[in-house]
Every structure is written in C-alpha cells, then in structure tokens.
Amino acid sequence: MIKIHNTLSNKKEDFLPLNLPNVKMYVCGITPYDETHLGHGRAYVTFDVVRRWLVESGFKVTYVQNITDVDDKIIAKAGAGCQVSGIREVAEKYIQAYFEVMDQLNVQRADKYPKATEHIIEMIKWIESLVVGEFAYVVEGDVYFEVAKFKDYGKLSNRKLDDMKSGARVAVDERKKSPLDFALWKAAKEGEPSWDSPWGKGRPAWHIECSVMSTKYLGEQFDIHGGGLDLVFPHHENEIAQTEAKTHKPWVKYWLHNGFVNINKQKMSKSLGNFFTLKDIFKKFDPMVVRFFLLSTHYRSPINYSDQELDNAKEAYGKIMKFIADVDFIISKTTEHAPSVERKDMAEDFLPYEEKFKAQMDDDFNTAGAIAAIFELIRFCHKTIESGDREKECLTLMKEKVLGLCGVLGMRFDNSKIQTFDSCEIEELIADRETARKNKDFKKSDEIRDKLAKQGIIIEDTAQGTRWTHA
RNA sequence: GGCGCGAUGGCCGAGCGGCUAGGCAGCGGUCUGCAAAAUCGUUUACGCCGGUUCGAUUCCGGCUCGCGCCUCCA
DSSP: OEEETTTHHHHHHHHOBBTEEEEEEEEOOOOOOOBBBBBHHHHHHHHHHHHHHHHHTEEEEEEOBBBOOSSSEEEEEEEOTHHHHHHHHHHHHHHHHHHHHHHHHHHHOBBBOOOOGOHHHHHHHHHHHHHHHTSEETTTTEEEOGGGGGTTTTTTTOOOOOGGOSSSOOOTTSSSSSSTTEEEEEOTTTTTBBBTTTTSSEEEOTTTTHHHHHHHOSSSSSEEEEEEEIIIIIIHHHHHHHHHHOOOSSSSSEEEOOOEETTTTEETTTTTTTOOHHHHHHHSHHHHHHHHEEEEEOTSOOOOOOOOHHHHHHHHHHHHHHHHHHHHHHHOOOTTTOOOOOOOOOHHHHHHHHHHHHHHHBBTHHHHHHOOOHHHHHHHHHHHHHOOOHHHHHHHHHHHHHHHHHHHTTOOOGGGGOOOOOOOHHHHHHHHHHHHHHOOOHHHHHHHHHHHHHHHHHEEEETTTTEEEEE
C-alpha cells in the first residue's frame, strides 16, 4: 500500500485512487517568462518520480501539467503594446528552454500540457457560472471571487480568514469587498493583449486556468494535484474555492507539495536573486548528478544547494556508475564457461534489497531511503563478486537489478566515458605495459601509465586484467 | 500577530519506542610491484529542560534557535 502525505489533512494517508486502476494527476507547471531554475527542477523531478512509481506500482497514470502563457511578467517581457502573438513568442521561447532542461534531467513528458491562452472561452464560462452562483462579483471590468461566500476557504493551507494579515506586504485594492477576494478576470489595461468577455476586454487571472484545464482533461474530481510548497497559499487554496463553488463536490483527493531549494538556508527565489538556472548548473554538473542530488533528500524537506553538496552527489552517483562499468568489464572478460559457484537462486538474494526499495518508495516516495537500498544492493553484489562468484548470468542479473531500480528513479547511466575498446593506440600501450609488468620493468610500466594519465586516461589493474577510463 | 515545518555523528541525509540506514570525507586492514579501484573494519550521533515508559533520538509538554507561508513564486 502506497502512503502519501496529503497537505489537505497534513497526514500520511493510504493511497486509494478514485477509479482503480486509473490515477489522474495534475501538476502546476511553469509561467514561461525566464529560464528554468533549480527550484523548478526539484518540483518536476519530484512529480516525475511520483508518476514513475505509480506506474511501476501498476496504476494507469494520466499526467497533466499546465503552462501559464499569459501573465504580467510575460506581458512585461513582450514589451508595451504587445499583442497575443507577442506574448506567445516569449512563452514559446521559454517553453522550449524548459523542455530542453527537463529532457536532460530525464523528466518524462506529461500526457498533456494545456495552455491558458487556448482555454479562454472555457474560463469565461466558468467565471460566468460563479457570477451567476453569486460567488463572484464584477467591478469595472474585473471579476473577483468572494472568499466569504465559500465556507471551506482556508482548508488546504489551514488558516482562518480573520487570522490573515492582509495588506501587510502588499497594497489592498479598495474596490474589493474583502482584501482576500481574488481576481478571476482582469480588465485589460492600455496596450495589453486581451480577449473579449461579458465584462469587456480582458484576460484571465492566474488561478482560474488550473480549475478549468484540470477538470477538462481529468474530470471534476481527480486523485492528485501537486506543486511547490509556495503554491499552497494562495494559489491552490483559491483553486479549491473556485472549483468546489462551481461543482459542489470535493475536487482533489490528494494534494502533494514539494519543499524548497535553499541557498544558505534561504529559499531560492527570483525576488531574492539567489537562484541558479539549470542551464548554468549543467555547465558544471552532469544533469544526472543534479537529479541524484535532488532525490537524495525527501521531497518535502528543504534541500540546500551548494557546489560542495553537488560534488558529494557526484561522488555518490559516480559510485553507482562505476559499479555498472565494473560489472560490464568483468562480463566482457568472462568466458562462457567461467567457473561458477553452484547458484540457482540468485534472484532470491536480491529480494531483500528490492523489498526495501519498494517499502521506501511506498512510504511517501522516500527516494533517499530507496537510494540507500540501491547502495546496499551494490555492496552485496561487490561482496558476491569478491567471493569469486562471477558467472556471466549472475553478473548480468546484478547489472539489470541495479539499473532497474535506478531506472525507476529516472536515473540513467551514460557509459560513453567508459572504455570502448576501439582505441588501438591506447590498447597497444596497455599491452606494452602488461609486458613490462610481467618482466618486472616497473619503471617502464609507470612511464606508460603517466603518459596515459597525461592524455586523461586512467589505468586500473583488476583481477580480470587492466582497464582504462577517461578521467 | 496567525498558521506550519525543522534541529541526527566532521559534512550531507533516512529512520524508528529496544534491533548496522545510506552517501561523502577521515583512519586502519586486505588486495596490488606501486598506484587507482574494490572490499572489510572503524570514529558510535540524535538542540535544551521536564514528563510518560522496564526502556525515548523516536511519544507528550515547555524552552531555545533556524526556516517557510500570510504578495508573484516550483
């Protein structure tokens, strides 16, 4: 049984989807007005793993992620007097940039990426029904949701209307009945892209698209809605209000939120200017190392970013990579009739590690614990190999098991840096060195090693012979 | 002011009422001509003060410190 921490109850709950074996999940996507940063990376890697694990567990998952392609910041970027085509151009550029880094992080594509600007009519209809139902009111071309009318307001973020310090940090709009009332539709200002509506020219406000698009593609009730912790309030709280006010039924069953990426214990954010784009991070670190780093902490805990911690992740990830390469090498040097220990139940030996992995993942997607299980499995394999059990079949199984578990976490291993056997010159030098070593001419053998080292080739003498890798 | 989260060994980081998490770094051994890699062992930690309990890092209360949300934000 998978257990999931639900923000709605603030507890871990057994995961029972509404309509077995289907799981419908919606994750708040990006507003494409700038480069994707590590905070985004964490969110989408988190939900990528959630999705992968649900699929692995036998559920049929439908994953929808929206794209907010109309917003103040996009409009600002597109410049004064921009039309709809102008903001589309900006959005398109950053959507492409987003997919590029997500591909590098091996984040699987969602089934659908609906865009706000392609659902204007549906949004208008939704807002109209809220106005008719008296949950919303119109002021000078703006439409606001009246929070006081929705009795459950605050149930997700666990706050009471009276307790909130509205206006403490931002000026209150006097035209609203309550400072907490939020916009559903915004009247167009001079030179802004806009659409026609019953309230005049304007554009949808932020929250409404998620209600409209999620229910359009997943139904009026669905299983999982995810996003960063910073979306709990007001975004998700408002989404619940405007959705349940219209449908009169409980909307989302499980709300999941990932923790922040911190820099020196402070939240990474655009306004603080302490953010790192994935593009820049990838100049220094392999995307898979970044993914490993992200998964080495539970998704709800804050994760601190620094080069030092990425270096640590690099070493740890490298250890897995090394294991795969080691096994490949031994397999390549193992003949079909290699002496083998009598062993018919190798698969059984792996079971405890696979079970631990599963238990960790079932427990609210504890990737840190799951990674520990992978390391324990690797240690077991090393021990087995050391003990002399090098049957080809057994080695292949080891590799498959480790790769399999890593694959569930979306970690892939690029072996291009590992020995390829096609470099004759290097092979010759290594052969020369072997001869020298046999003749105890260590001076010469060390010279060859140094020479190769200068070319960035690292020599490793193993029981199965000498191998080399690129540094 | 309201609400919430956290404090684990040199560092990162899981976890649990009593049983080795894991990774990185360090130290020692094995292996190796040496080196590297691998492997084994190892340093025995849970912010402070009380309470519950046969027993608490793990539960309860208080405190201290840190962080987050109450504005757009993954």
